[in-house]
Structure formats: C-alpha cells, structure tokens
Amino acid sequence: MDQFIKKTKIPHILPPRELSHFIFLIKKLLQENNINIFYCGLYIIQNLAKGLKKEFGHIAKNVLTELYNKLKDSKPMTVDLVHTTLLNLMHTLHLEDFI
Numbered sequence: 001m002d003q004f005i006k007k008t009k010i011p012h013i014l015p016p017r018e019l020s021h022f023i024f025l026i027k028k029l030l031q032e033n034n035i036n037i038f039y040c041g042l043y044i045i046q047n048l049a050k051g052l053k054k055e056f057g058h059i060a061k062n063v064l065t066e067l068y069n070k071l072k073d074s075k076p077m078t079v080d081l082v083h084t085t086l087l088n089l090m091h092t093l094h095l096e097d098f099i
Contacts, residue, residue, distance in 0.1 A: 030066040042081045049088040056092045
C-alpha cells in the first residue's frame with residue numbers, strides 16, 4: 001500500500017482507460033475494518049484526486065457515500081482525514097455532486 005501511495009503522489013497522472021478496478025479497490029479499502037488500511041485508502045483517494053483532477057470525478061461520486069458514513073466515526077483522526085479527503089475531492093467534483 002505504501003508503494004501505491006508513493007506512486008500516486010505525482011502532480012499530473014495520465015488517466016487510465018479502465019476505471020472499474022480503481023472503484024472496486026477504493027471501495028474495498030474504505031469498507032475495511034483495519035484502521036491503517038482504511039487510512040491508506042483515504043491517502044490514495046487524496047493523491048488520485050490531486051493527480052487526475054477532473055478525470056477522477058466518476059470514481060469520486062462512487063465513494064462519497066462511504067466517506068459521508070465515516071464522518072459519523074468517533075475517532076478524531078478518522079474524521080480529520082475524511083474531511084481532508086473531501087476537501088481534495090472538491091477539485092474533481094462540482095458543488096452539486098456533494099449534495
């Protein structure tokens with residue numbers, strides 16, 4: 001996971017042709033009970049949102065509900081990371097997509 005996080009910290013990532021495997025992987029990471037793996041998923045979302053920008057919008061729309069559900073968590077670090085992830089997603093989505 002750490003290597004994937006490092007590889008996604010590139011400022012401009014070329015969009016892949018097939019996005020379904022990214023959606024599956026990210027949703028699986030966000031539903032993980034292990035908190036460290038969940039945090040890795042959030043970091044991956046943040047890096048992909050920064051690198052892919054508008055091309056990440058389709059994936060971002062699919063993970064918004066999982067992110068909103070994690071805001072109910074009682075752990076402050078989890079809420080802060082989800083909040084930071086949502087701020088990074090603002091570069092990829094329009095305001096109407098968040099509602």
